[in-house]
Amino acid sequence: MIYRSKRVTIKEVARSAGVSTMTVSRVINQHPDVSKDTRSRVLDVIQQMGFQPSSLARSLIQQRSYTIGVITAGLKYFGPSQTLNGITVQAETLGYGVLLKEIAQFEKFEIQPLFDSLISRQVDGIVWAIPQVGSNRSFLDQGISFPVPIIFLTMEPREGIPVVSVDNYSGAVSAVRHLIDQGCTRIGHIAGPVEWWEAQQRIRGWETALREAGLPAESRQCVSGNWSSASGEMAFQRRLDQFPEMDAVFAGNDQMALSLLQVASRMAMRVPQDLAVVGFDHLAESPYFQPSLSTIRTDQKQVGELAVQELVRMIQSVWSPEIPYEPQAIMIHPELVVRESSLANRR
Amino acid sequence: MIYRSKRVTIKEVARSAGVSTMTVSRVINQHPDVSKDTRSRVLDVIQQMGFQPSSLARSLIQQRSYTIGVITAGLKYFGPSQTLNGITVQAETLGYGVLLKEIAQFEKFEIQPLFDSLISRQVDGIVWAIPQVGSNRSFLDQGISFPVPIIFLTMEPREGIPVVSVDNYSGAVSAVRHLIDQGCTRIGHIAGPVEWWEAQQRIRGWETALREAGLPAESRQCVSGNWSSASGEMAFQRRLDQFPEMDAVFAGNDQMALSLLQVASRMAMRVPQDLAVVGFDHLAESPYFQPSLSTIRTDQKQVGELAVQELVRMIQSVWSPEIPYEPQAIMIHPELVVRESSLANRR
DNA sequence: GTGAAAGCGCTAACAC
DNA sequence: GTGTTAGCGCTTTCAC
Numbered sequence: 001m002i003y004r005s006k007r008v009t010i011k012e013v014a015r016s017a018g019v020s021t022m023t024v025s026r027v028i029n030q031h032p033d034v035s036k037d038t039r040s041r042v043l044d045v046i047q048q049m050g051f052q053p054s055s056l057a058r059s060l061i062q063q064r065s066y067t068i069g070v071i072t073a074g075l076k077y078f079g080p081s082q083t084l085n086g087i088t089v090q091a092e093t094l095g096y097g098v099l100l101k102e103i104a105q106f107e108k109f110e111i112q113p114l115f116d117s118l119i120s121r122q123v124d125g126i127v128w129a130i131p132q133v134g135s136n137r138s139f140l141d142q143g144i145s146f147p148v149p150i151i152f153l154t155m156e157p158r159e160g161i162p163v164v165s166v167d168n169y170s171g172a173v174s175a176v177r178h179l180i181d182q183g184c185t186r187i188g189h190i191a192g193p194v195e196w197w198e199a200q201q202r203i204r205g206w207e208t209a210l211r212e213a214g215l216p217a218e219s220r221q222c223v224s225g226n227w228s229s230a231s232g233e234m235a236f237q238r239r240l241d242q243f244p245e246m247d248a249v250f251a252g253n254d255q256m257a258l259s260l261l262q263v264a265s266r267m268a269m270r271v272p273q274d275l276a277v278v279g280f281d282h283l284a285e286s287p288y289f290q291p292s293l294s295t296i297r298t299d300q301k302q303v304g305e306l307a308v309q310e311l312v313r314m315i316q317s318v319w320s321p322e323i324p325y326e327p328q329a330i331m332i333h334p335e336l337v338v339r340e341s342s343l344a345n346r347r
Numbered sequence: 348m349i350y351r352s353k354r355v356t357i358k359e360v361a362r363s364a365g366v367s368t369m370t371v372s373r374v375i376n377q378h379p380d381v382s383k384d385t386r387s388r389v390l391d392v393i394q395q396m397g398f399q400p401s402s403l404a405r406s407l408i409q410q411r412s413y414t415i416g417v418i419t420a421g422l423k424y425f426g427p428s429q430t431l432n433g434i435t436v437q438a439e440t441l442g443y444g445v446l447l448k449e450i451a452q453f454e455k456f457e458i459q460p461l462f463d464s465l466i467s468r469q470v471d472g473i474v475w476a477i478p479q480v481g482s483n484r485s486f487l488d489q490g491i492s493f494p495v496p497i498i499f500l501t502m503e504p505r506e507g508i509p510v511v512s513v514d515n516y517s518g519a520v521s522a523v524r525h526l527i528d529q530g531c532t533r534i535g536h537i538a539g540p541v542e543w544w545e546a547q548q549r550i551r552g553w554e555t556a557l558r559e560a561g562l563p564a565e566s567r568q569c570v571s572g573n574w575s576s577a578s579g580e581m582a583f584q585r586r587l588d589q590f591p592e593m594d595a596v597f598a599g600n601d602q603m604a605l606s607l608l609q610v611a612s613r614m615a616m617r618v619p620q621d622l623a624v625v626g627f628d629h630l631a632e633s634p635y636f637q638p639s640l641s642t643i644r645t646d647q648k649q650v651g652e653l654a655v656q657e658l659v660r661m662i663q664s665v666w667s668p669e670i671p672y673e674p675q676a677i678m679i680h681p682e683l684v685v686r687e688s689s690l691a692n693r694r
Numbered sequence: 695g696t697g698a699a700a701g702c703g704c705t706a707a708c709a710c
Numbered sequence: 711g712t713g714t715t716a717g718c719g720c721t722t723t724c725a726c
Contacts, residue, residue: 001493001507004492019697033695055464056406059403060719080428101435261637285602288605314348373712400704
């Protein structure tokens, strides 16, 4: 394969148009101080030579790149890729490029090399799209200062740290309240891994809703999977042993809810009559489960979009200090979607 | 928020270590021609000042950035995000950064601005991760030359163009042969949109396998959805009207297969006894469908990995012409996974 | 309005 | 071994 070798530079355009590079620069930057004549002549030459300014050279001298760095993990999963989708869309809209880094594990990583690699490429800001798991936010406690504006997704809000997240707690509360409304009283929970902040919040929501209603929320009613359907299957079977009177399950995500539906059917339990089920996250496929799955719709794409919006605001306030920026925690409220798996026809 | 403002430059390191910038440059580039003494002194200063070389400045002078551009679409879907996962992992392994661009539609886009935006950031190569849909490869016919090495995913192989793709045709053939082996003889197909190359290949595989076996493959046996479960539901219902004797369905993907299982159950058709079903793509959830779904496992992640490997090979051959590179089409062979939805107990 | 000079942070090519 | 010079492609500053 042969490649269009040399790129046209501003110098060549200048020479060809019989002006200085400075004038060309003014033209491509829409500077007003260029005469109509010169401008159109230069534009012609640019057009004809196919000149495209080098962002790289620009970034070097301006010390900003109009690029944001994104640090993510688990792109093969539903949530992270949705979020990335939102990030790329919003970044494009606001005129920013996206430099992507995916790390292999949610908990084990070195921050410094990650930052270094992004910073050495002059990113103007960073979206930290790795969810809070275990102590993977501990670096925030060392009072480290960041090289550039940074926004964190999916974590416990903190004073002075910009955060965007879904409100897992309120989502869980509405899931469980809904089950209670359907007449369920012995409601189990198949949680995500307890190291995950999102799982913790969902557990807390489940507990709170039960307590509020004067219903039991004992530890034997709740067990953790690892978000996968396979883990949900095992978790559910153990729950049936330890909490046999269970009449409803709130599952930590739709994947685990799915396997639960399969097990129930195998054991000839009718859903929702014998066991009502609500999931979390709203997989696109969940309306086609058997029975169709009630769930909590969370907008992970919006998480990405809002994060980029906020980040760009932060970046702008660095460059134009007259635009102030106050770090805030943005919480997105999820929505209950009721389908067959939880609709009581019992009372 | 306050940011660690000024970055340390090679000049400051040089002054602080009492050497020239060239010597520092030699140290950070592991050049042998530096005395042990000087090297360790410089390294100390680097360490202590927290110096991190600017990739940007390097890219500018070396005219290469160790960054690859990725153009993708539909990140919210399963396949594209799997592929991106493979791309980021492999790029990281080979020491390349990833600049990501997601376009809004599979068919409608302008190539030139896409290239320009990547090229102006000096990417060393491009992964074109948008699948072939409609005439969205027509630009290849105009004999355009590319600014940098580029590799295409998921398209009809072409002379002289590097391509990585799953072999959809052979996957479809093995799916249908399997159904025939189970004793099915009237096999319908719920296809993806016919503008998609992948859908076309799967249709061709379905047809070929039927013809080979002397079974009918008429147009009333095949209908297109748009990959979504919702479309699969409608397509399947129409098929029941027009092809009532159908005893098996090969679905174009697992999502459509899922809704088909739901409809079958609603209509009291037993799967697989009355209707055997095989999907395509292997969603992680497919073992938990009711019944568990037989499908064709395609490794979309590997598509991304191989693409980056090849691309880097192409890039290297540009910089070291003694390493030749011959464009080739790499086909990944998918694998049949048999589960309950197709296992005959009829004969 | 326009241009010359300097320089962003780094390295290639050549001196010594 | 080490330093000097020049320059990657662009913009900032300050002349005119």
